[in-house]
Amino acid sequence: MEQQKTSTKFYEICRLCLDENGHCDIFDRNELQDNIYRCIGVKVSLVDSLPQKICAKCLEIIDRATELRIIAKKNDIHLKSLFCCVEGDTSKESITKTEQQADSSQNRVSIKDFKCEDGNREYKCNICSKKFNKWKKLYLHNRLHNKNYACPLNLCTKKFATKGDLEKHIRTHTGEKPYQCDKCDKSFAQRGTLKTHKETVHT
Structure with missing residues (x-):
């Protein structure tokens, strides 16, 4: 028992x-x-x-x-769709249709840098062939080619490269201003705008 x-x-x-x-x-x-x-x-x-x-x-x-x-x-x-030519996992669980499009060969950007004649580095977009002297500039430029986050509002057709950019945009519809100045009673939709406000008004 x-x-x-x-x-x-x-x-x-x-x-x-x-x-x-x-x-x-x-x-x-x-x-x-x-x-x-x-x-x-x-x-x-x-x-x-x-x-x-x-x-x-x-x-x-x-x-x-x-x-x-x-x-x-x-x-x-x-990230790989933005910066390298590595095939992504196409399993149902880990990738959506949007990400499959982002990972297609036409959207991949090579981050292989090469030396110019003057010895400086250049970074080339393999979608539109534009060249940049800094890797970060290529990254920011490449966002123009990878706008995979669409505004959820039916009447708005705008698309964005990152969730953060989409969230900032949505505030233009909602009027939300989450960034409040600690020196006065003004609020702003974006952190950068608050920073500019403090630098120009409260210095």
Whole structure:
């Protein structure tokens, strides 16, 4: 009888931490088994005769790690589409249609620099062939070719290269001014505008 109780408790504990009681069955959650393996390298199987439950704490960690992994992969693909000719992961989970377009050969920019006749470095956009003397200038220029973030408002057709640029634009629709001057009562939609205000008005 004692052995049966011990056995029951064993299968109720969390498969990952072994500290807490299981919150839910790993195989009841869609793709949870795969996410556990991708995030921490532990393979959980229906036939391994080990606990198959996960506690709430571990579940939250796996969910957050999975979310971070997806975001990081998307951002990695976006960066590679801007600066190098590396093929991105085209799995359903890690890439959207927009990112596939951003990773297409016509949108890739080579960051290979080369020396000019005068010995200075040049960086060339392989989309429009413009040349720049600084890598950062090429980066800023390339954003013009990779406007993948569309304004969600139906009547607005503007597109932007980064989420940050899109967020700034959305403030023009909402009128939101989150950057407040600590010297007066004025507020601004952009941090740069606040900085300019302080430099010109309060110095």
